[in-house]
Amino acid sequence: MWTARILRAQDSRVRWKRAVHVSALLSLRGVKTNIGRYHILHGVEFDVAEGGLTMLLGRNGAGKTTTLRTIMGLWRAHEGEIHFAGRDIARLSTPDIARLGIAYVPESMAIFGDLTVQENLVLAARSAPPERKRLDWIFARFEALKRFWNLPAGNLSGGQKQMLAVARAIIEPRRLLLIDEPTKGLAPAIIVNMIAAFRELKDGESTLLVVEQNFAFARQLGDTVAVMDDGRVAHTGTMAAFAADAGLQQHLLGLGMGEHQ
Amino acid sequence: MKRDLLPLLLIPLLAAAAFPLVGSSASWVTLTVAGLAMGLMIFVMASGLTLTFGLMDVLNFGHGAFIAVGAFVAASVMLALGTWMQVDSLWLNLAAFLPAVLAAMAVSGVLGFAFERVIVRPVYGQHLKQILVTTGGLIVAEQLLKVVWGPDQITLTRPTALRGAILLGDIAIEKYRILAVIVGLVVFAALALTLNRTRIGLLIRAGVENGEMVEALGYRIRRLFVGVFVVGSALAGLGGAMWGLYQETITAGIGGQVIVLVFIVIIIGGLGSVGGCFVGALLVGLTANYIGFLAPKVALGSNILLMALILLWRPQGLYPVAKR
Numbered sequence: 072m073w074t075a076r077i078l079r080a081q082d083s084r085v086r087w088k089r090a091v092h093v094s095a096l097l098s099l100r101g102v103k104t105n106i107g108r109y110h111i112l113h114g115v116e117f118d119v120a121e122g123g124l125t126m127l128l129g130r131n132g133a134g135k136t137t138t139l140r141t142i143m144g145l146w147r148a149h150e151g152e153i154h155f156a157g158r159d160i161a162r163l164s165t166p167d168i169a170r171l172g173i174a175y176v177p178e179s180m181a182i183f184g185d186l187t188v189q190e191n192l193v194l195a196a197r198s199a200p201p202e203r204k205r206l207d208w209i210f211a212r213f214e215a216l217k218r219f220w221n222l223p224a225g226n227l228s229g230g231q232k233q234m235l236a237v238a239r240a241i242i243e244p245r246r247l248l249l250i251d252e253p254t255k256g257l258a259p260a261i262i263v264n265m266i267a268a269f270r271e272l273k274d275g276e277s278t279l280l281v282v283e284q285n286f287a288f289a290r291q292l293g294d295t296v297a298v299m300d301d302g303r304v305a306h307t308g309t310m311a312a313f314a315a316d317a318g319l320q321q322h323l324l325g326l327g328m329g330e331h332q
Numbered sequence: 333m334k335r336d337l338l339p340l341l342l343i344p345l346l347a348a349a350a351f352p353l354v355g356s357s358a359s360w361v362t363l364t365v366a367g368l369a370m371g372l373m374i375f376v377m378a379s380g381l382t383l384t385f386g387l388m389d390v391l392n393f394g395h396g397a398f399i400a401v402g403a404f405v406a407a408s409v410m411l412a413l414g415t416w417m418q419v420d421s422l423w424l425n426l427a428a429f430l431p432a433v434l435a436a437m438a439v440s441g442v443l444g445f446a447f448e449r450v451i452v453r454p455v456y457g458q459h460l461k462q463i464l465v466t467t468g469g470l471i472v473a474e475q476l477l478k479v480v481w482g483p484d485q486i487t488l489t490r491p492t493a494l495r496g497a498i499l500l501g502d503i504a505i506e507k508y509r510i511l512a513v514i515v516g517l518v519v520f521a522a523l524a525l526t527l528n529r530t531r532i533g534l535l536i537r538a539g540v541e542n543g544e545m546v547e548a549l550g551y552r553i554r555r556l557f558v559g560v561f562v563v564g565s566a567l568a569g570l571g572g573a574m575w576g577l578y579q580e581t582i583t584a585g586i587g588g589q590v591i592v593l594v595f596i597v598i599i600i601g602g603l604g605s606v607g608g609c610f611v612g613a614l615l616v617g618l619t620a621n622y623i624g625f626l627a628p629k630v631a632l633g634s635n636i637l638l639m640a641l642i643l644l645w646r647p648q649g650l651y652p653v654a655k656r
């Protein structure tokens with residue numbers, strides 16, 4: 072009996088190793104999440120390769136936001152494993168997950184409106200006051216943050232709040248960035264800046280997992296895709312292949328011809 | 333949020349409106365000082381409660397227990413140091429008063445720590461249970477007070493230097509009220525500085541707005557909450573000590589009596605807002621004193637009326653806290 076169980080355990084570990092890409096920084100296996108009495112995620116599985124940018128796509132309500140929140144520990148996965156840098160984080164508390172080097176930009180932005188832009192960033196820089204060089208790098212891309220440095224963040228426009236939410240995640244180097252719809256409400260010129268910033272981060276210190284509805288943006292930036300449908304990941308692969316396959320896009324995202332930008 | 337000064341203006345407006353009604357300027361000054369003193373004592377008791385609600389949505393009806401314990405502990409210390417209280421020396425009086433309030437704060441703070449562990453923690457996020465369980469905690473605490481200090485009320489006389497009034501022409505200002513105003517303003521300034529100038533303060537304000545995001549930035553909001561809970565309990569103890577000495581009689585029901593005013597104040601101010609709590613407390617204190625003078629019969633209901641009027645104007649309170 073005992074031996075059988077040990078053998079089975081070893082067996083599953085071997086399978087695990089084979090299944091996980093060697094260079095995956097984050098991998099989800101069989102993740103199920105309930106919100107209240109609703110079953111939202113039904114066994115989500117995908118990998119995020121280290122040093123790359125993975126796009127998490129899918130129709131409205133597919134479960135993208137729920138997946139990011141589950142990784143962050145804001146919803147509990149009641150089943151399944153979430154491995155980050157080699158350890159299972161599915162049972163850690165949200166602050167402990169963040170302290171492993173994961174930053175999160177929620178869909179709602181969740182900037183602190185009563186605090187100034189500066190205070191928002193001071194809190195986001197957990198280990199030390201924000202570095203001058205780093206700030207200048209951010210200001211070069213999101214100029215509005217410099218202009219409204221001492222303004223309560225609640226007074227910023229929607230797009231400016233979005234910039235602040237992203238800036239808060241990148242004010243210090245983090246290993247993994249989870250970003251939910253970063254382009255929402257942003258002017259095209261700022262989106263160009265954001266693409267540049269994400270590329271630099273990816274080439275340097277970070278791995279990114281980005282949820283995005285704007286397919287033109289997603290296609291430019293993504294190395295790989297994971298496409299969700301009804302609480303599962305229905306497709307994974309390279310962005311190049313996915314972008315070339317209009318039929319698959321139509322099937323998974325419901326993109327009509329005219330909707331391509 | 334823009335800095336919104338309108339609610340602040342209500343204080344001078346209320347005072348100005350009362351002036352012609354009161355008639356005599358001497359009475360008006362006396363009443364105004366009395367109102368400010370009362371309001372500031374309530375502010376000291378209420379400030380912690382509004383923050384704990386803002387941070388974790390915890391409705392703590394047991395807060396009155398910390399007020400009562402503060403009053404009893406301070407009274408015991410002052411009775412024990414009775415000789416210092418009775419001599420005609422401000423310094424010796426303060427030498428009795430200071431350890432009394434410090435002891436009150438310490439005991440209430442420790443009690444708050446235990447209360448959070450044992451009573452509040454198991455019911456995080458469940459409002460109905462919070463109301464029931466913390467109210468239960470208050471009842472138990474009141475009974476324990478009777479066990480420790482006996483069922484009779486304790487009579488306490490203010491120290492000699494804080495008895496009587498200062499006369500400025502025909503205006504009389506009670507000395508103890510001046511002390512209450514000073515203590516209240518010091519507490520307010522300390523809280524405002526902490527909340528606006530320190531990292532912990534920024535975290536508390538951020539947590540009141542969106543606790544989840546504070547956690548996602550890597551901060552443990554529960555620890556922050558426990559700290560705020562303990563400080564809030566200690567301040568309730570300080571407020572209770574001041575209030576007991578103001579009333580000069582202390583009963584086990586003292587917490588239950590003022591907690592109604594405390595809740596009115598934090599609702600008027602906007603749950604979670606210390607600035608709102610401050611303005612609300614002053615309005616409540618002033619209203620109670622003006623109405624108590626002008627129409628003593630309706631004094632009891634005046635604060636409820638004030639709350640209703642303010643909520644008609646601003647349903648979320650004077651300074652609504654932006655949530656999520």
Ligand SMILES: Nc1ncnc2c1ncn2[C@@H]1O[C@H](COP(=O)(O)OP(=O)(O)OP(=O)(O)O)[C@@H](O)[C@H]1O
Pocket residue numbers: 106107109111129130131132133134135136137138178
């Ligand atoms: N708090 C909640 N309570 C109940 N159901 C929820 C809750 N949050 C999300 N859901 C449900 O879970 C499903 C997935 O939602 P989710 O927000 O993860 O989708 P999404 O892929 O991010 O969609 P969108 O592209 O519109 O942002 C939806 O059907 C939604 O109704």
Ligand SMILES: [Mg+2]
Pocket residue numbers: 135136137178251
């Ligand atoms: Mg979403």
